[in-house]
Amino acid sequence: MTRFSANLGFLWADLPLPDAIRAAHAAGFDAVECHWPYDHDPAAVRAALDETGLPMLGLNTLRGQPGENGLAALPDRRSEARVEIDRAIRYARAIGCGSVHVMAGFAQGREAEAAFLANLDYACTTAPDLTILIEPLNHYDAPGYFLQGSDQAAELIRRAGHGNLRMMFDCYHLQIMEGDLTRRLERHLPIIGHIQIASVPDRGTPDHGELDYRHIISHLKALGWSRPLGAEYRPVGPTDATLDWLVDEGLAIRY
Numbered sequence: 170m171t172r173f174s175a176n177l178g179f180l181w182a183d184l185p186l187p188d189a190i191r192a193a194h195a196a197g198f199d200a201v202e203c204h205w206p207y208d209h210d211p212a213a214v215r216a217a218l219d220e221t222g223l224p225m226l227g228l229n230t231l232r233g234q235p236g237e238n239g240l241a242a243l244p245d246r247r248s249e250a251r252v253e254i255d256r257a258i259r260y261a262r263a264i265g266c267g268s269v270h271v272m273a274g275f276a277q278g279r280e281a282e283a284a285f286l287a288n289l290d291y292a293c294t295t296a297p298d299l300t301i302l303i304e305p306l307n308h309y310d311a312p313g314y315f316l317q318g319s320d321q322a323a324e325l326i327r328r329a330g331h332g333n334l335r336m337m338f339d340c341y342h343l344q345i346m347e348g349d350l351t352r353r354l355e356r357h358l359p360i361i362g363h364i365q366i367a368s369v370p371d372r373g374t375p376d377h378g379e380l381d382y383r384h385i386i387s388h389l390k391a392l393g394w395s396r397p398l399g400a401e402y403r404p405v406g407p408t409d410a411t412l413d414w415l416v417d418e419g420l421a422i423r424y
């Protein structure tokens with residue numbers, strides 16, 4: 170049976186993180202992930218994870234100043250980027266979370282690439298016990314973001330040369346930017362650390378829109394992918410009222 174992780178940056182985002190973890194558990198999710206948990210006491214987050222038995226799969230580095238979307242590819246912000254990488258690693262270890270998504274930021278060009286690679290090297294060597302993720306984002310939601318494609322991410326991972334550096338393959342972003350998801354998943358599977366899903370183009374529940382997740386999920390199964398898929402969609406209204414796709418076998422998403 171396919172397993173799903175609730176992205177608590179979007180799902181139950183109105184609740185304090187420990188309560189959002191409990192809500193995800195009550196709804197039947199198999200895991201959780203989040204964006205920026207730093208306002209929440211890690212001990213309380215860990216207690217909710219222990220109580221529910223849900224693993225926390227990932228969290229993000231902080232984005233920087235208002236309007237920024239990460240610091241790791243900004244050539245003149247190296248020390249701040251590393252403070253945020255350290256903060257994320259510390260928090261991940263405190264709650265028993267396995268991955269840190271290092272956010273690149275708005276930047277382009279060779280200097281940005283060199284800065285990103287140097288900061289990824291720092292993250293991967295500082296935390297060999299964790300998976301470090303990089304995620305291509307689409308150019309409507311994040312215009313000017315450094316990382317916008319799966320091949321670009323794969324090339325960076327190859328050049329970085331760290332076994333614990335992997336791609337966060339967000340089907341929503343990559344369908345918008347590239348399409349051809351079946352072949353891209355096949356090609357990049359060995360370096361994919363996490364997969365996220367949402368409808369395209371509205372970033373809603375994964376049961377409508379231009380992507381057929383019944384196909385993607387059965388293909389991932391055939392490829393041997395068994396880790397939970399991250400439900401990173403924006404609920405319209407209360408999250409609990411948006412879970413038909415998760416519980417209704419008739420929709421054939423969950424099989």
Ligand SMILES: O=C(O)[C@H](O)C(=O)CO
Nearest residue numbers: 204229270304339342401
């Ligand atoms: O927006 C996304 O897809 C992310 O996964 C994220 O971590 C924040 O940008």
Ligand SMILES: [Mg+2]
Nearest residue numbers: 304339365401
């Ligand atoms: Mg994502």
